[in-house]
Amino acid sequence: xxxxxxxxxxxxxxxxxxxxxxxxxxxxxxxxxxxxxxxxxxxxxxxxxxxxxxxxxxxxxxxxxxxxxxxxxxxxxxxxxxxxxxxxxxxxxxxxxxxxxxxxxxxxxxxxxxxxxxxxxxxxxxxxxxxxxxxxxxxxxxxxxxxxxxxxxxxxxxxxxxxxxxxxxxxxxxxxxxxxxxxxxxxxxxxxxxxxxxxxxxxxxxxxxxxxxxxxxxxxxxxxxxxxxxxxxxxxxxxxxxxxxxxxxxxxxxxxxxxxxxxxxxxxxxxxxxxxxxxxxxxxxxxxxxxxxxxxxxxxxxxxxxxxxxxxxxxxxxxxxxxxxxxxxxxxxxxxxxxxxxxxxxxxxxxxxxxxxxxxxxxxxxxxxxxxxxxxxxxxxxxxxxxxxxxxxxx
Amino acid sequence: xxxxxxxxxxxxxxxxxxxxxxxxxxxxxxxxxxxxxxxxxxxxxxxxxxxxxxxxxxxxxxxxxxxxxxxxxxxxxxxxxxxxxxxxxxxxxxxxxxxxxxxxxxxxxxxxxxxxxxxxxxxxxxxxxxxxxxxxxxxxxxxxxxxxxxxxxxxxxxxxxxxxxxxxxxxxxxxxxxxxxxxxxxxxxxxxxxxxxxxxxxxxxxxxxxxxxxxxxxxxxxxxxxxxxxxxxxxxxxxxxxxxxxxxxxxxxxxxxxxxxxxxxxxxxxxxxxxxxxxxxxxxxxxxxxxxxxxxxxxxxxx
Amino acid sequence: xxxxxxxxxxxxxxxxxxxxxxxxxxxxxxxxxxxxxxxxxxxxxxxxxxxxxxxxxxxxxxxxxxxxxxxxxxxxxxxxxxxxxxxxxxxxxxxxxxxxx
Numbered sequence: 001x002x003x004x005x006x007x008x009x010x011x012x013x014x015x016x017x018x019x020x021x022x023x024x025x026x027x028x029x030x031x032x033x034x035x036x037x038x039x040x041x042x043x044x045x046x047x048x049x050x051x052x053x054x055x056x057x058x059x060x061x062x063x064x065x066x067x068x069x070x071x072x073x074x075x076x077x078x079x080x081x082x083x084x085x086x087x088x089x090x091x092x093x094x095x096x097x098x099x100x101x102x103x104x105x106x107x108x109x110x111x112x113x114x115x116x117x118x119x120x121x122x123x124x125x126x127x128x129x130x131x132x133x134x135x136x137x138x139x140x141x142x143x144x145x146x147x148x149x150x151x152x153x154x155x156x157x158x159x160x161x162x163x164x165x166x167x168x169x170x171x172x173x174x175x176x177x178x179x180x181x182x183x184x185x186x187x188x189x190x191x192x193x194x195x196x197x198x199x200x201x202x203x204x205x206x207x208x209x210x211x212x213x214x215x216x217x218x219x220x221x222x223x224x225x226x227x228x229x230x231x232x233x234x235x236x237x238x239x240x241x242x243x244x245x246x247x248x249x250x251x252x253x254x255x256x257x258x259x260x261x262x263x264x265x266x267x268x269x270x271x272x273x274x275x276x277x278x279x280x281x282x283x284x285x286x287x288x289x290x291x292x293x294x295x296x297x298x299x300x301x302x303x304x305x306x307x308x309x310x311x312x313x314x315x316x317x318x319x320x321x322x323x324x325x326x327x328x329x330x331x332x333x334x335x336x337x338x339x340x341x342x343x344x345x346x347x348x349x350x351x352x353x354x355x356x357x358x359x360x361x362x363x364x365x366x367x368x369x370x371x372x373x374x375x376x377x378x379x380x381x382x383x384x385x386x387x388x389x390x391x392x393x394x395x
Numbered sequence: 396x397x398x399x400x401x402x403x404x405x406x407x408x409x410x411x412x413x414x415x416x417x418x419x420x421x422x423x424x425x426x427x428x429x430x431x432x433x434x435x436x437x438x439x440x441x442x443x444x445x446x447x448x449x450x451x452x453x454x455x456x457x458x459x460x461x462x463x464x465x466x467x468x469x470x471x472x473x474x475x476x477x478x479x480x481x482x483x484x485x486x487x488x489x490x491x492x493x494x495x496x497x498x499x500x501x502x503x504x505x506x507x508x509x510x511x512x513x514x515x516x517x518x519x520x521x522x523x524x525x526x527x528x529x530x531x532x533x534x535x536x537x538x539x540x541x542x543x544x545x546x547x548x549x550x551x552x553x554x555x556x557x558x559x560x561x562x563x564x565x566x567x568x569x570x571x572x573x574x575x576x577x578x579x580x581x582x583x584x585x586x587x588x589x590x591x592x593x594x595x596x597x598x599x600x601x602x603x604x605x606x607x608x609x610x611x612x613x614x615x616x617x618x619x620x621x622x623x624x625x626x627x628x629x630x631x632x633x634x635x636x637x638x639x640x641x642x643x644x645x646x647x648x649x650x651x652x653x654x655x656x657x658x659x660x661x662x663x664x665x666x667x668x669x670x671x672x673x674x675x676x677x678x679x680x681x682x683x684x685x686x687x688x689x690x691x692x693x694x695x696x697x698x
Numbered sequence: 699x700x701x702x703x704x705x706x707x708x709x710x711x712x713x714x715x716x717x718x719x720x721x722x723x724x725x726x727x728x729x730x731x732x733x734x735x736x737x738x739x740x741x742x743x744x745x746x747x748x749x750x751x752x753x754x755x756x757x758x759x760x761x762x763x764x765x766x767x768x769x770x771x772x773x774x775x776x777x778x779x780x781x782x783x784x785x786x787x788x789x790x791x792x793x794x795x796x797x798x799x
Contacts, residue, residue: 023481023482023485023486024478024481024482024485026474026477026478026481050485051485052481052482052484052485054477054478054481054516055516056474056477056512057474057508057509057511057512057515058508058509058512060468060470060471060474060509061471061473061474061477061508061509061512062474064467064468064470064471064474064475064478064509065474065475065477065478065481066478067467067471067475067478068442068465068467068474068475068476068477068478068479068480068481068482069478069479069481069482069485070478070482071465071475071478071479071482072440072479072482072483072486073482073486074481074482074485074486076478076482090468090470091468091471094468097719097720098719098720098721099718099719099721160718160719198717198718198719198721200440200463200465200479201463202437202438202463202491204723205437205461205462205463205464205723205724205725206463206464206721206722206723206724207453207458207459207460207463207464207465207721207722207723207724207725207726208463208464208465208466208719208720208721208722209453209465209466209467209720209721210453210454210455210458210466210720210722211449211450211453211454211455211466211720212454212455212720213454213455216455216716219710219713219716220716220719220720222713223713223716223718223719224719226713404749404750404751404753404754405750407754409700409762409763410700410701411700411701411702411759412725413759414701414702414725414727414758414759414774415702415727415729415730415731415774416758417731418757420734420776420777420778421757421776421778421779421780422757423757425757425758426755426756426757429756429757429758429759430754455717455720455722456707456722456726456728457726457727457728457729458722458723458724458725458726458727459725459727460724460725461702461724461725462724462725463724464724583755586754586755612778618779619777619778619779619780620778620779620780620782620783620792621783622757622780623755623780623783623784624783624784
């Protein structure tokens with residue numbers, strides 16, 4: 001029998017990792033990720049988890065150790081956040097180029113300067129091009145389920161790409177919810193041990209992590225691009241297979257809420273989706289056709305899904321907890337690029353919100369829908385707007 | 396220094412595990428890799444960071460390690476070794492070695508943090524630092540182990556500054572200060588001593604570390620046949636030393652009654668040819684201070 | 699085999715022929731190093747006592763024991779001259795490459 005526990009998003013990830021039984025865990029503490037590694041350390045101590053736990057001296061060493069472990073074909077987990085993610089960023093490219101199927105949880109947190117321990121997506125979105133699959137989850141149950149699914153995705157022999165599982169710092173990592181914990185034997189059956197022919201082996205020794213000349217480098221990079229692009233179908237299959245076993249599916253690359261007939265759609269990542277759903281329910285009662293498109297995977301990017309789901313909308317708004325300074329939000333850039341291939345000329349607005357942990361209240365979500373309405377009625381709206389700036393700006 | 400029960404020129408395996416590499420002719424570092432692997436054998440996982448040994452041995456499709464080997468990030472030799480050691484244990488492998496071979500910059504500068512962590516955890520790895528006293532792969536820039544006076548491309552010898560003005564970092568004692576299970580210094584000029592130390596390291600239950608002096612003819616401005624002789628001479632002059640650290644104790648393996656000529660050692664190398672008399676006096680004075688301290692505090696098993 | 703031999707590398711024609719990521723057969727040699735030499739070591743077997751000092755000190759590992767004396771794999775010898783310099787019996791001399799050709 002599965003059981004239910006009242007736990008935080010961090011706890012949920014740790015429970016998911018325990019069920020996945022990694023051989024090696026290497027991690028360095030950083031707020032707000034710490035609870036994950038503390039729980040895993042406790043599980044190793046009480047022998048409910050038989051992993052080798054490496055207390056490394058930095059995030060760079062954490063991911064470097066994970067790559068060593070991955071080179072031997074071992075199942076491997078690490079977790080980080082914010083400054084730590086940037087400190088290990090050399091290893092991000094290295095791990096994806098090396099095709100090591102590591103799973104890493106990232107507690108989304110703002111980046112210094114100014115210092116802030118609170119959440120936004122500037123850490124992970126700044127690493128969008130590093131060749132990792134990026135998942136953004138909304139609640140604790142999805143965190144646990146996706147921790148398990150992440151190993152299945154990363155270790156799929158057609159994918160062999162590391163996965164970054166992103167949880168909003170504090171908003172999700174430290175919020176307690178009732179979470180169903182699957183049974184170990186069901187997880188064992190669904191997620192068999194990792195077996196790969198591409199690991200170090202005394203019978204078939206390998207030279208790994210080599211250099212390539214200009215004559216071959218492009219091919220290696222194309223191969224990597226194809227693996228991540230082709231992972232789209234595999235991600236959907238894994239989500240559906242997970243649903244068959246555990247009774248929960250998440251829609252694969254995206255999760256559309258009331259988008260079928262929606263005139264106005266908010267596109268967002270992570271925990272803000274919950275607030276959006278509440279507001280959309282209220283607007284629907286008022287007769288307004290509002291919808292939410294939650295992007296669950298930023299890489300591979302669900303361009304086809306976004307195009308299809310927004311096709312009949314009049315306007316869309318992308319909420320970015322991120323800003324590419326001097327331009328616009330990174331999620332917006334990606335969404336806009338996808339939609340530009342099908343020039344249906346819908347209005348597209350970008351709202352920069354929630355930076356450094358600033359709350360995004362229901363009123364702000366409502367305001368976004370109002371602005372979309374203003375926009376299609378030919379009132380002047382800004383394409384990129386910082387939501388809830390507390391001061392006048394002379395703009 | 397011949398270890399009768401150990402590995403020597405006659406008993407060492409005929410198998411070659413690092414072959415066909417593109418290192419410069421007469422490279423000391425590549426001899427370190429070759430000999431270490433011959434002592435440890437084919438059941439060895441080898442990690443080399445970005446640097447000369449990866450650049451010369453690892454360019455697809457020409458791959459020169461006959462056993463399992465991987466390039467790590469420059470800073471990540473020791474941490475990747477830790478990950479391999481942890482995975483090998485978790486996977487239940489038996490009878491293997493986990494070997495890292497990095498240069499002076501890769502060890503004493505950018506890789507020091509990871510090395511410190513691995514020693515702290517007592518991970519069962521063998522870490523060999525081949526010291527050619529500068530960043531050679533990038534074109535002979537100064538590292539933390541470049542000795543006083545040496546000319547490099549970032550410490551040029553001119554009218555104002557005569558090469559490197561800092562002293563070589565005391566890496567061996569930095570490592571020993573962790574209370575490491577086994578640490579040693581060595582030189583490819585004392586080949587048998589190096590073989591013995593690698594063999595000893597292979598039997599250590601925790602972390603072991605060997606800092607081996609390995610000349611780079613290209614970077615030092617010396618003939619391609621000179622590496623062994625220079626590596627012997629540096630020990631004989633006292634500018635390098637053969638020592639071990641184990642059981643909380645330092646042991647000097649070689650305590651010469653008389654030192655060979657420092658000036659002759661320096662002047663045969665292009666990197667030191669600019670040195671003036673006072674520079675050489677400085678080098679000798681600093682050597683004598685070090686030896687005074689070692690002789691006072693360390694035990695000896697003199698050869 | 700104590701030393702790896704040259705292998706034939708077939709340049710991939712399809713993306714699936716590439717290794718999955720940078721991971722390939724260990725010790726896969728596709729080219730020799732003999733072209734680097736300006737001088738080659740020549741062994742005088744009558745002087746050689748097979749002490750194997752040259753073998754131990756060769757950075758390439760190209761010297762090997764053969765019938766109680768030593769021989770050299772010239773395909774991979776770069777002609778650095780260490781073997782000649784460390785030989786206690788002066789049984790190896792370095793000879794200009796062109797003299798032999």
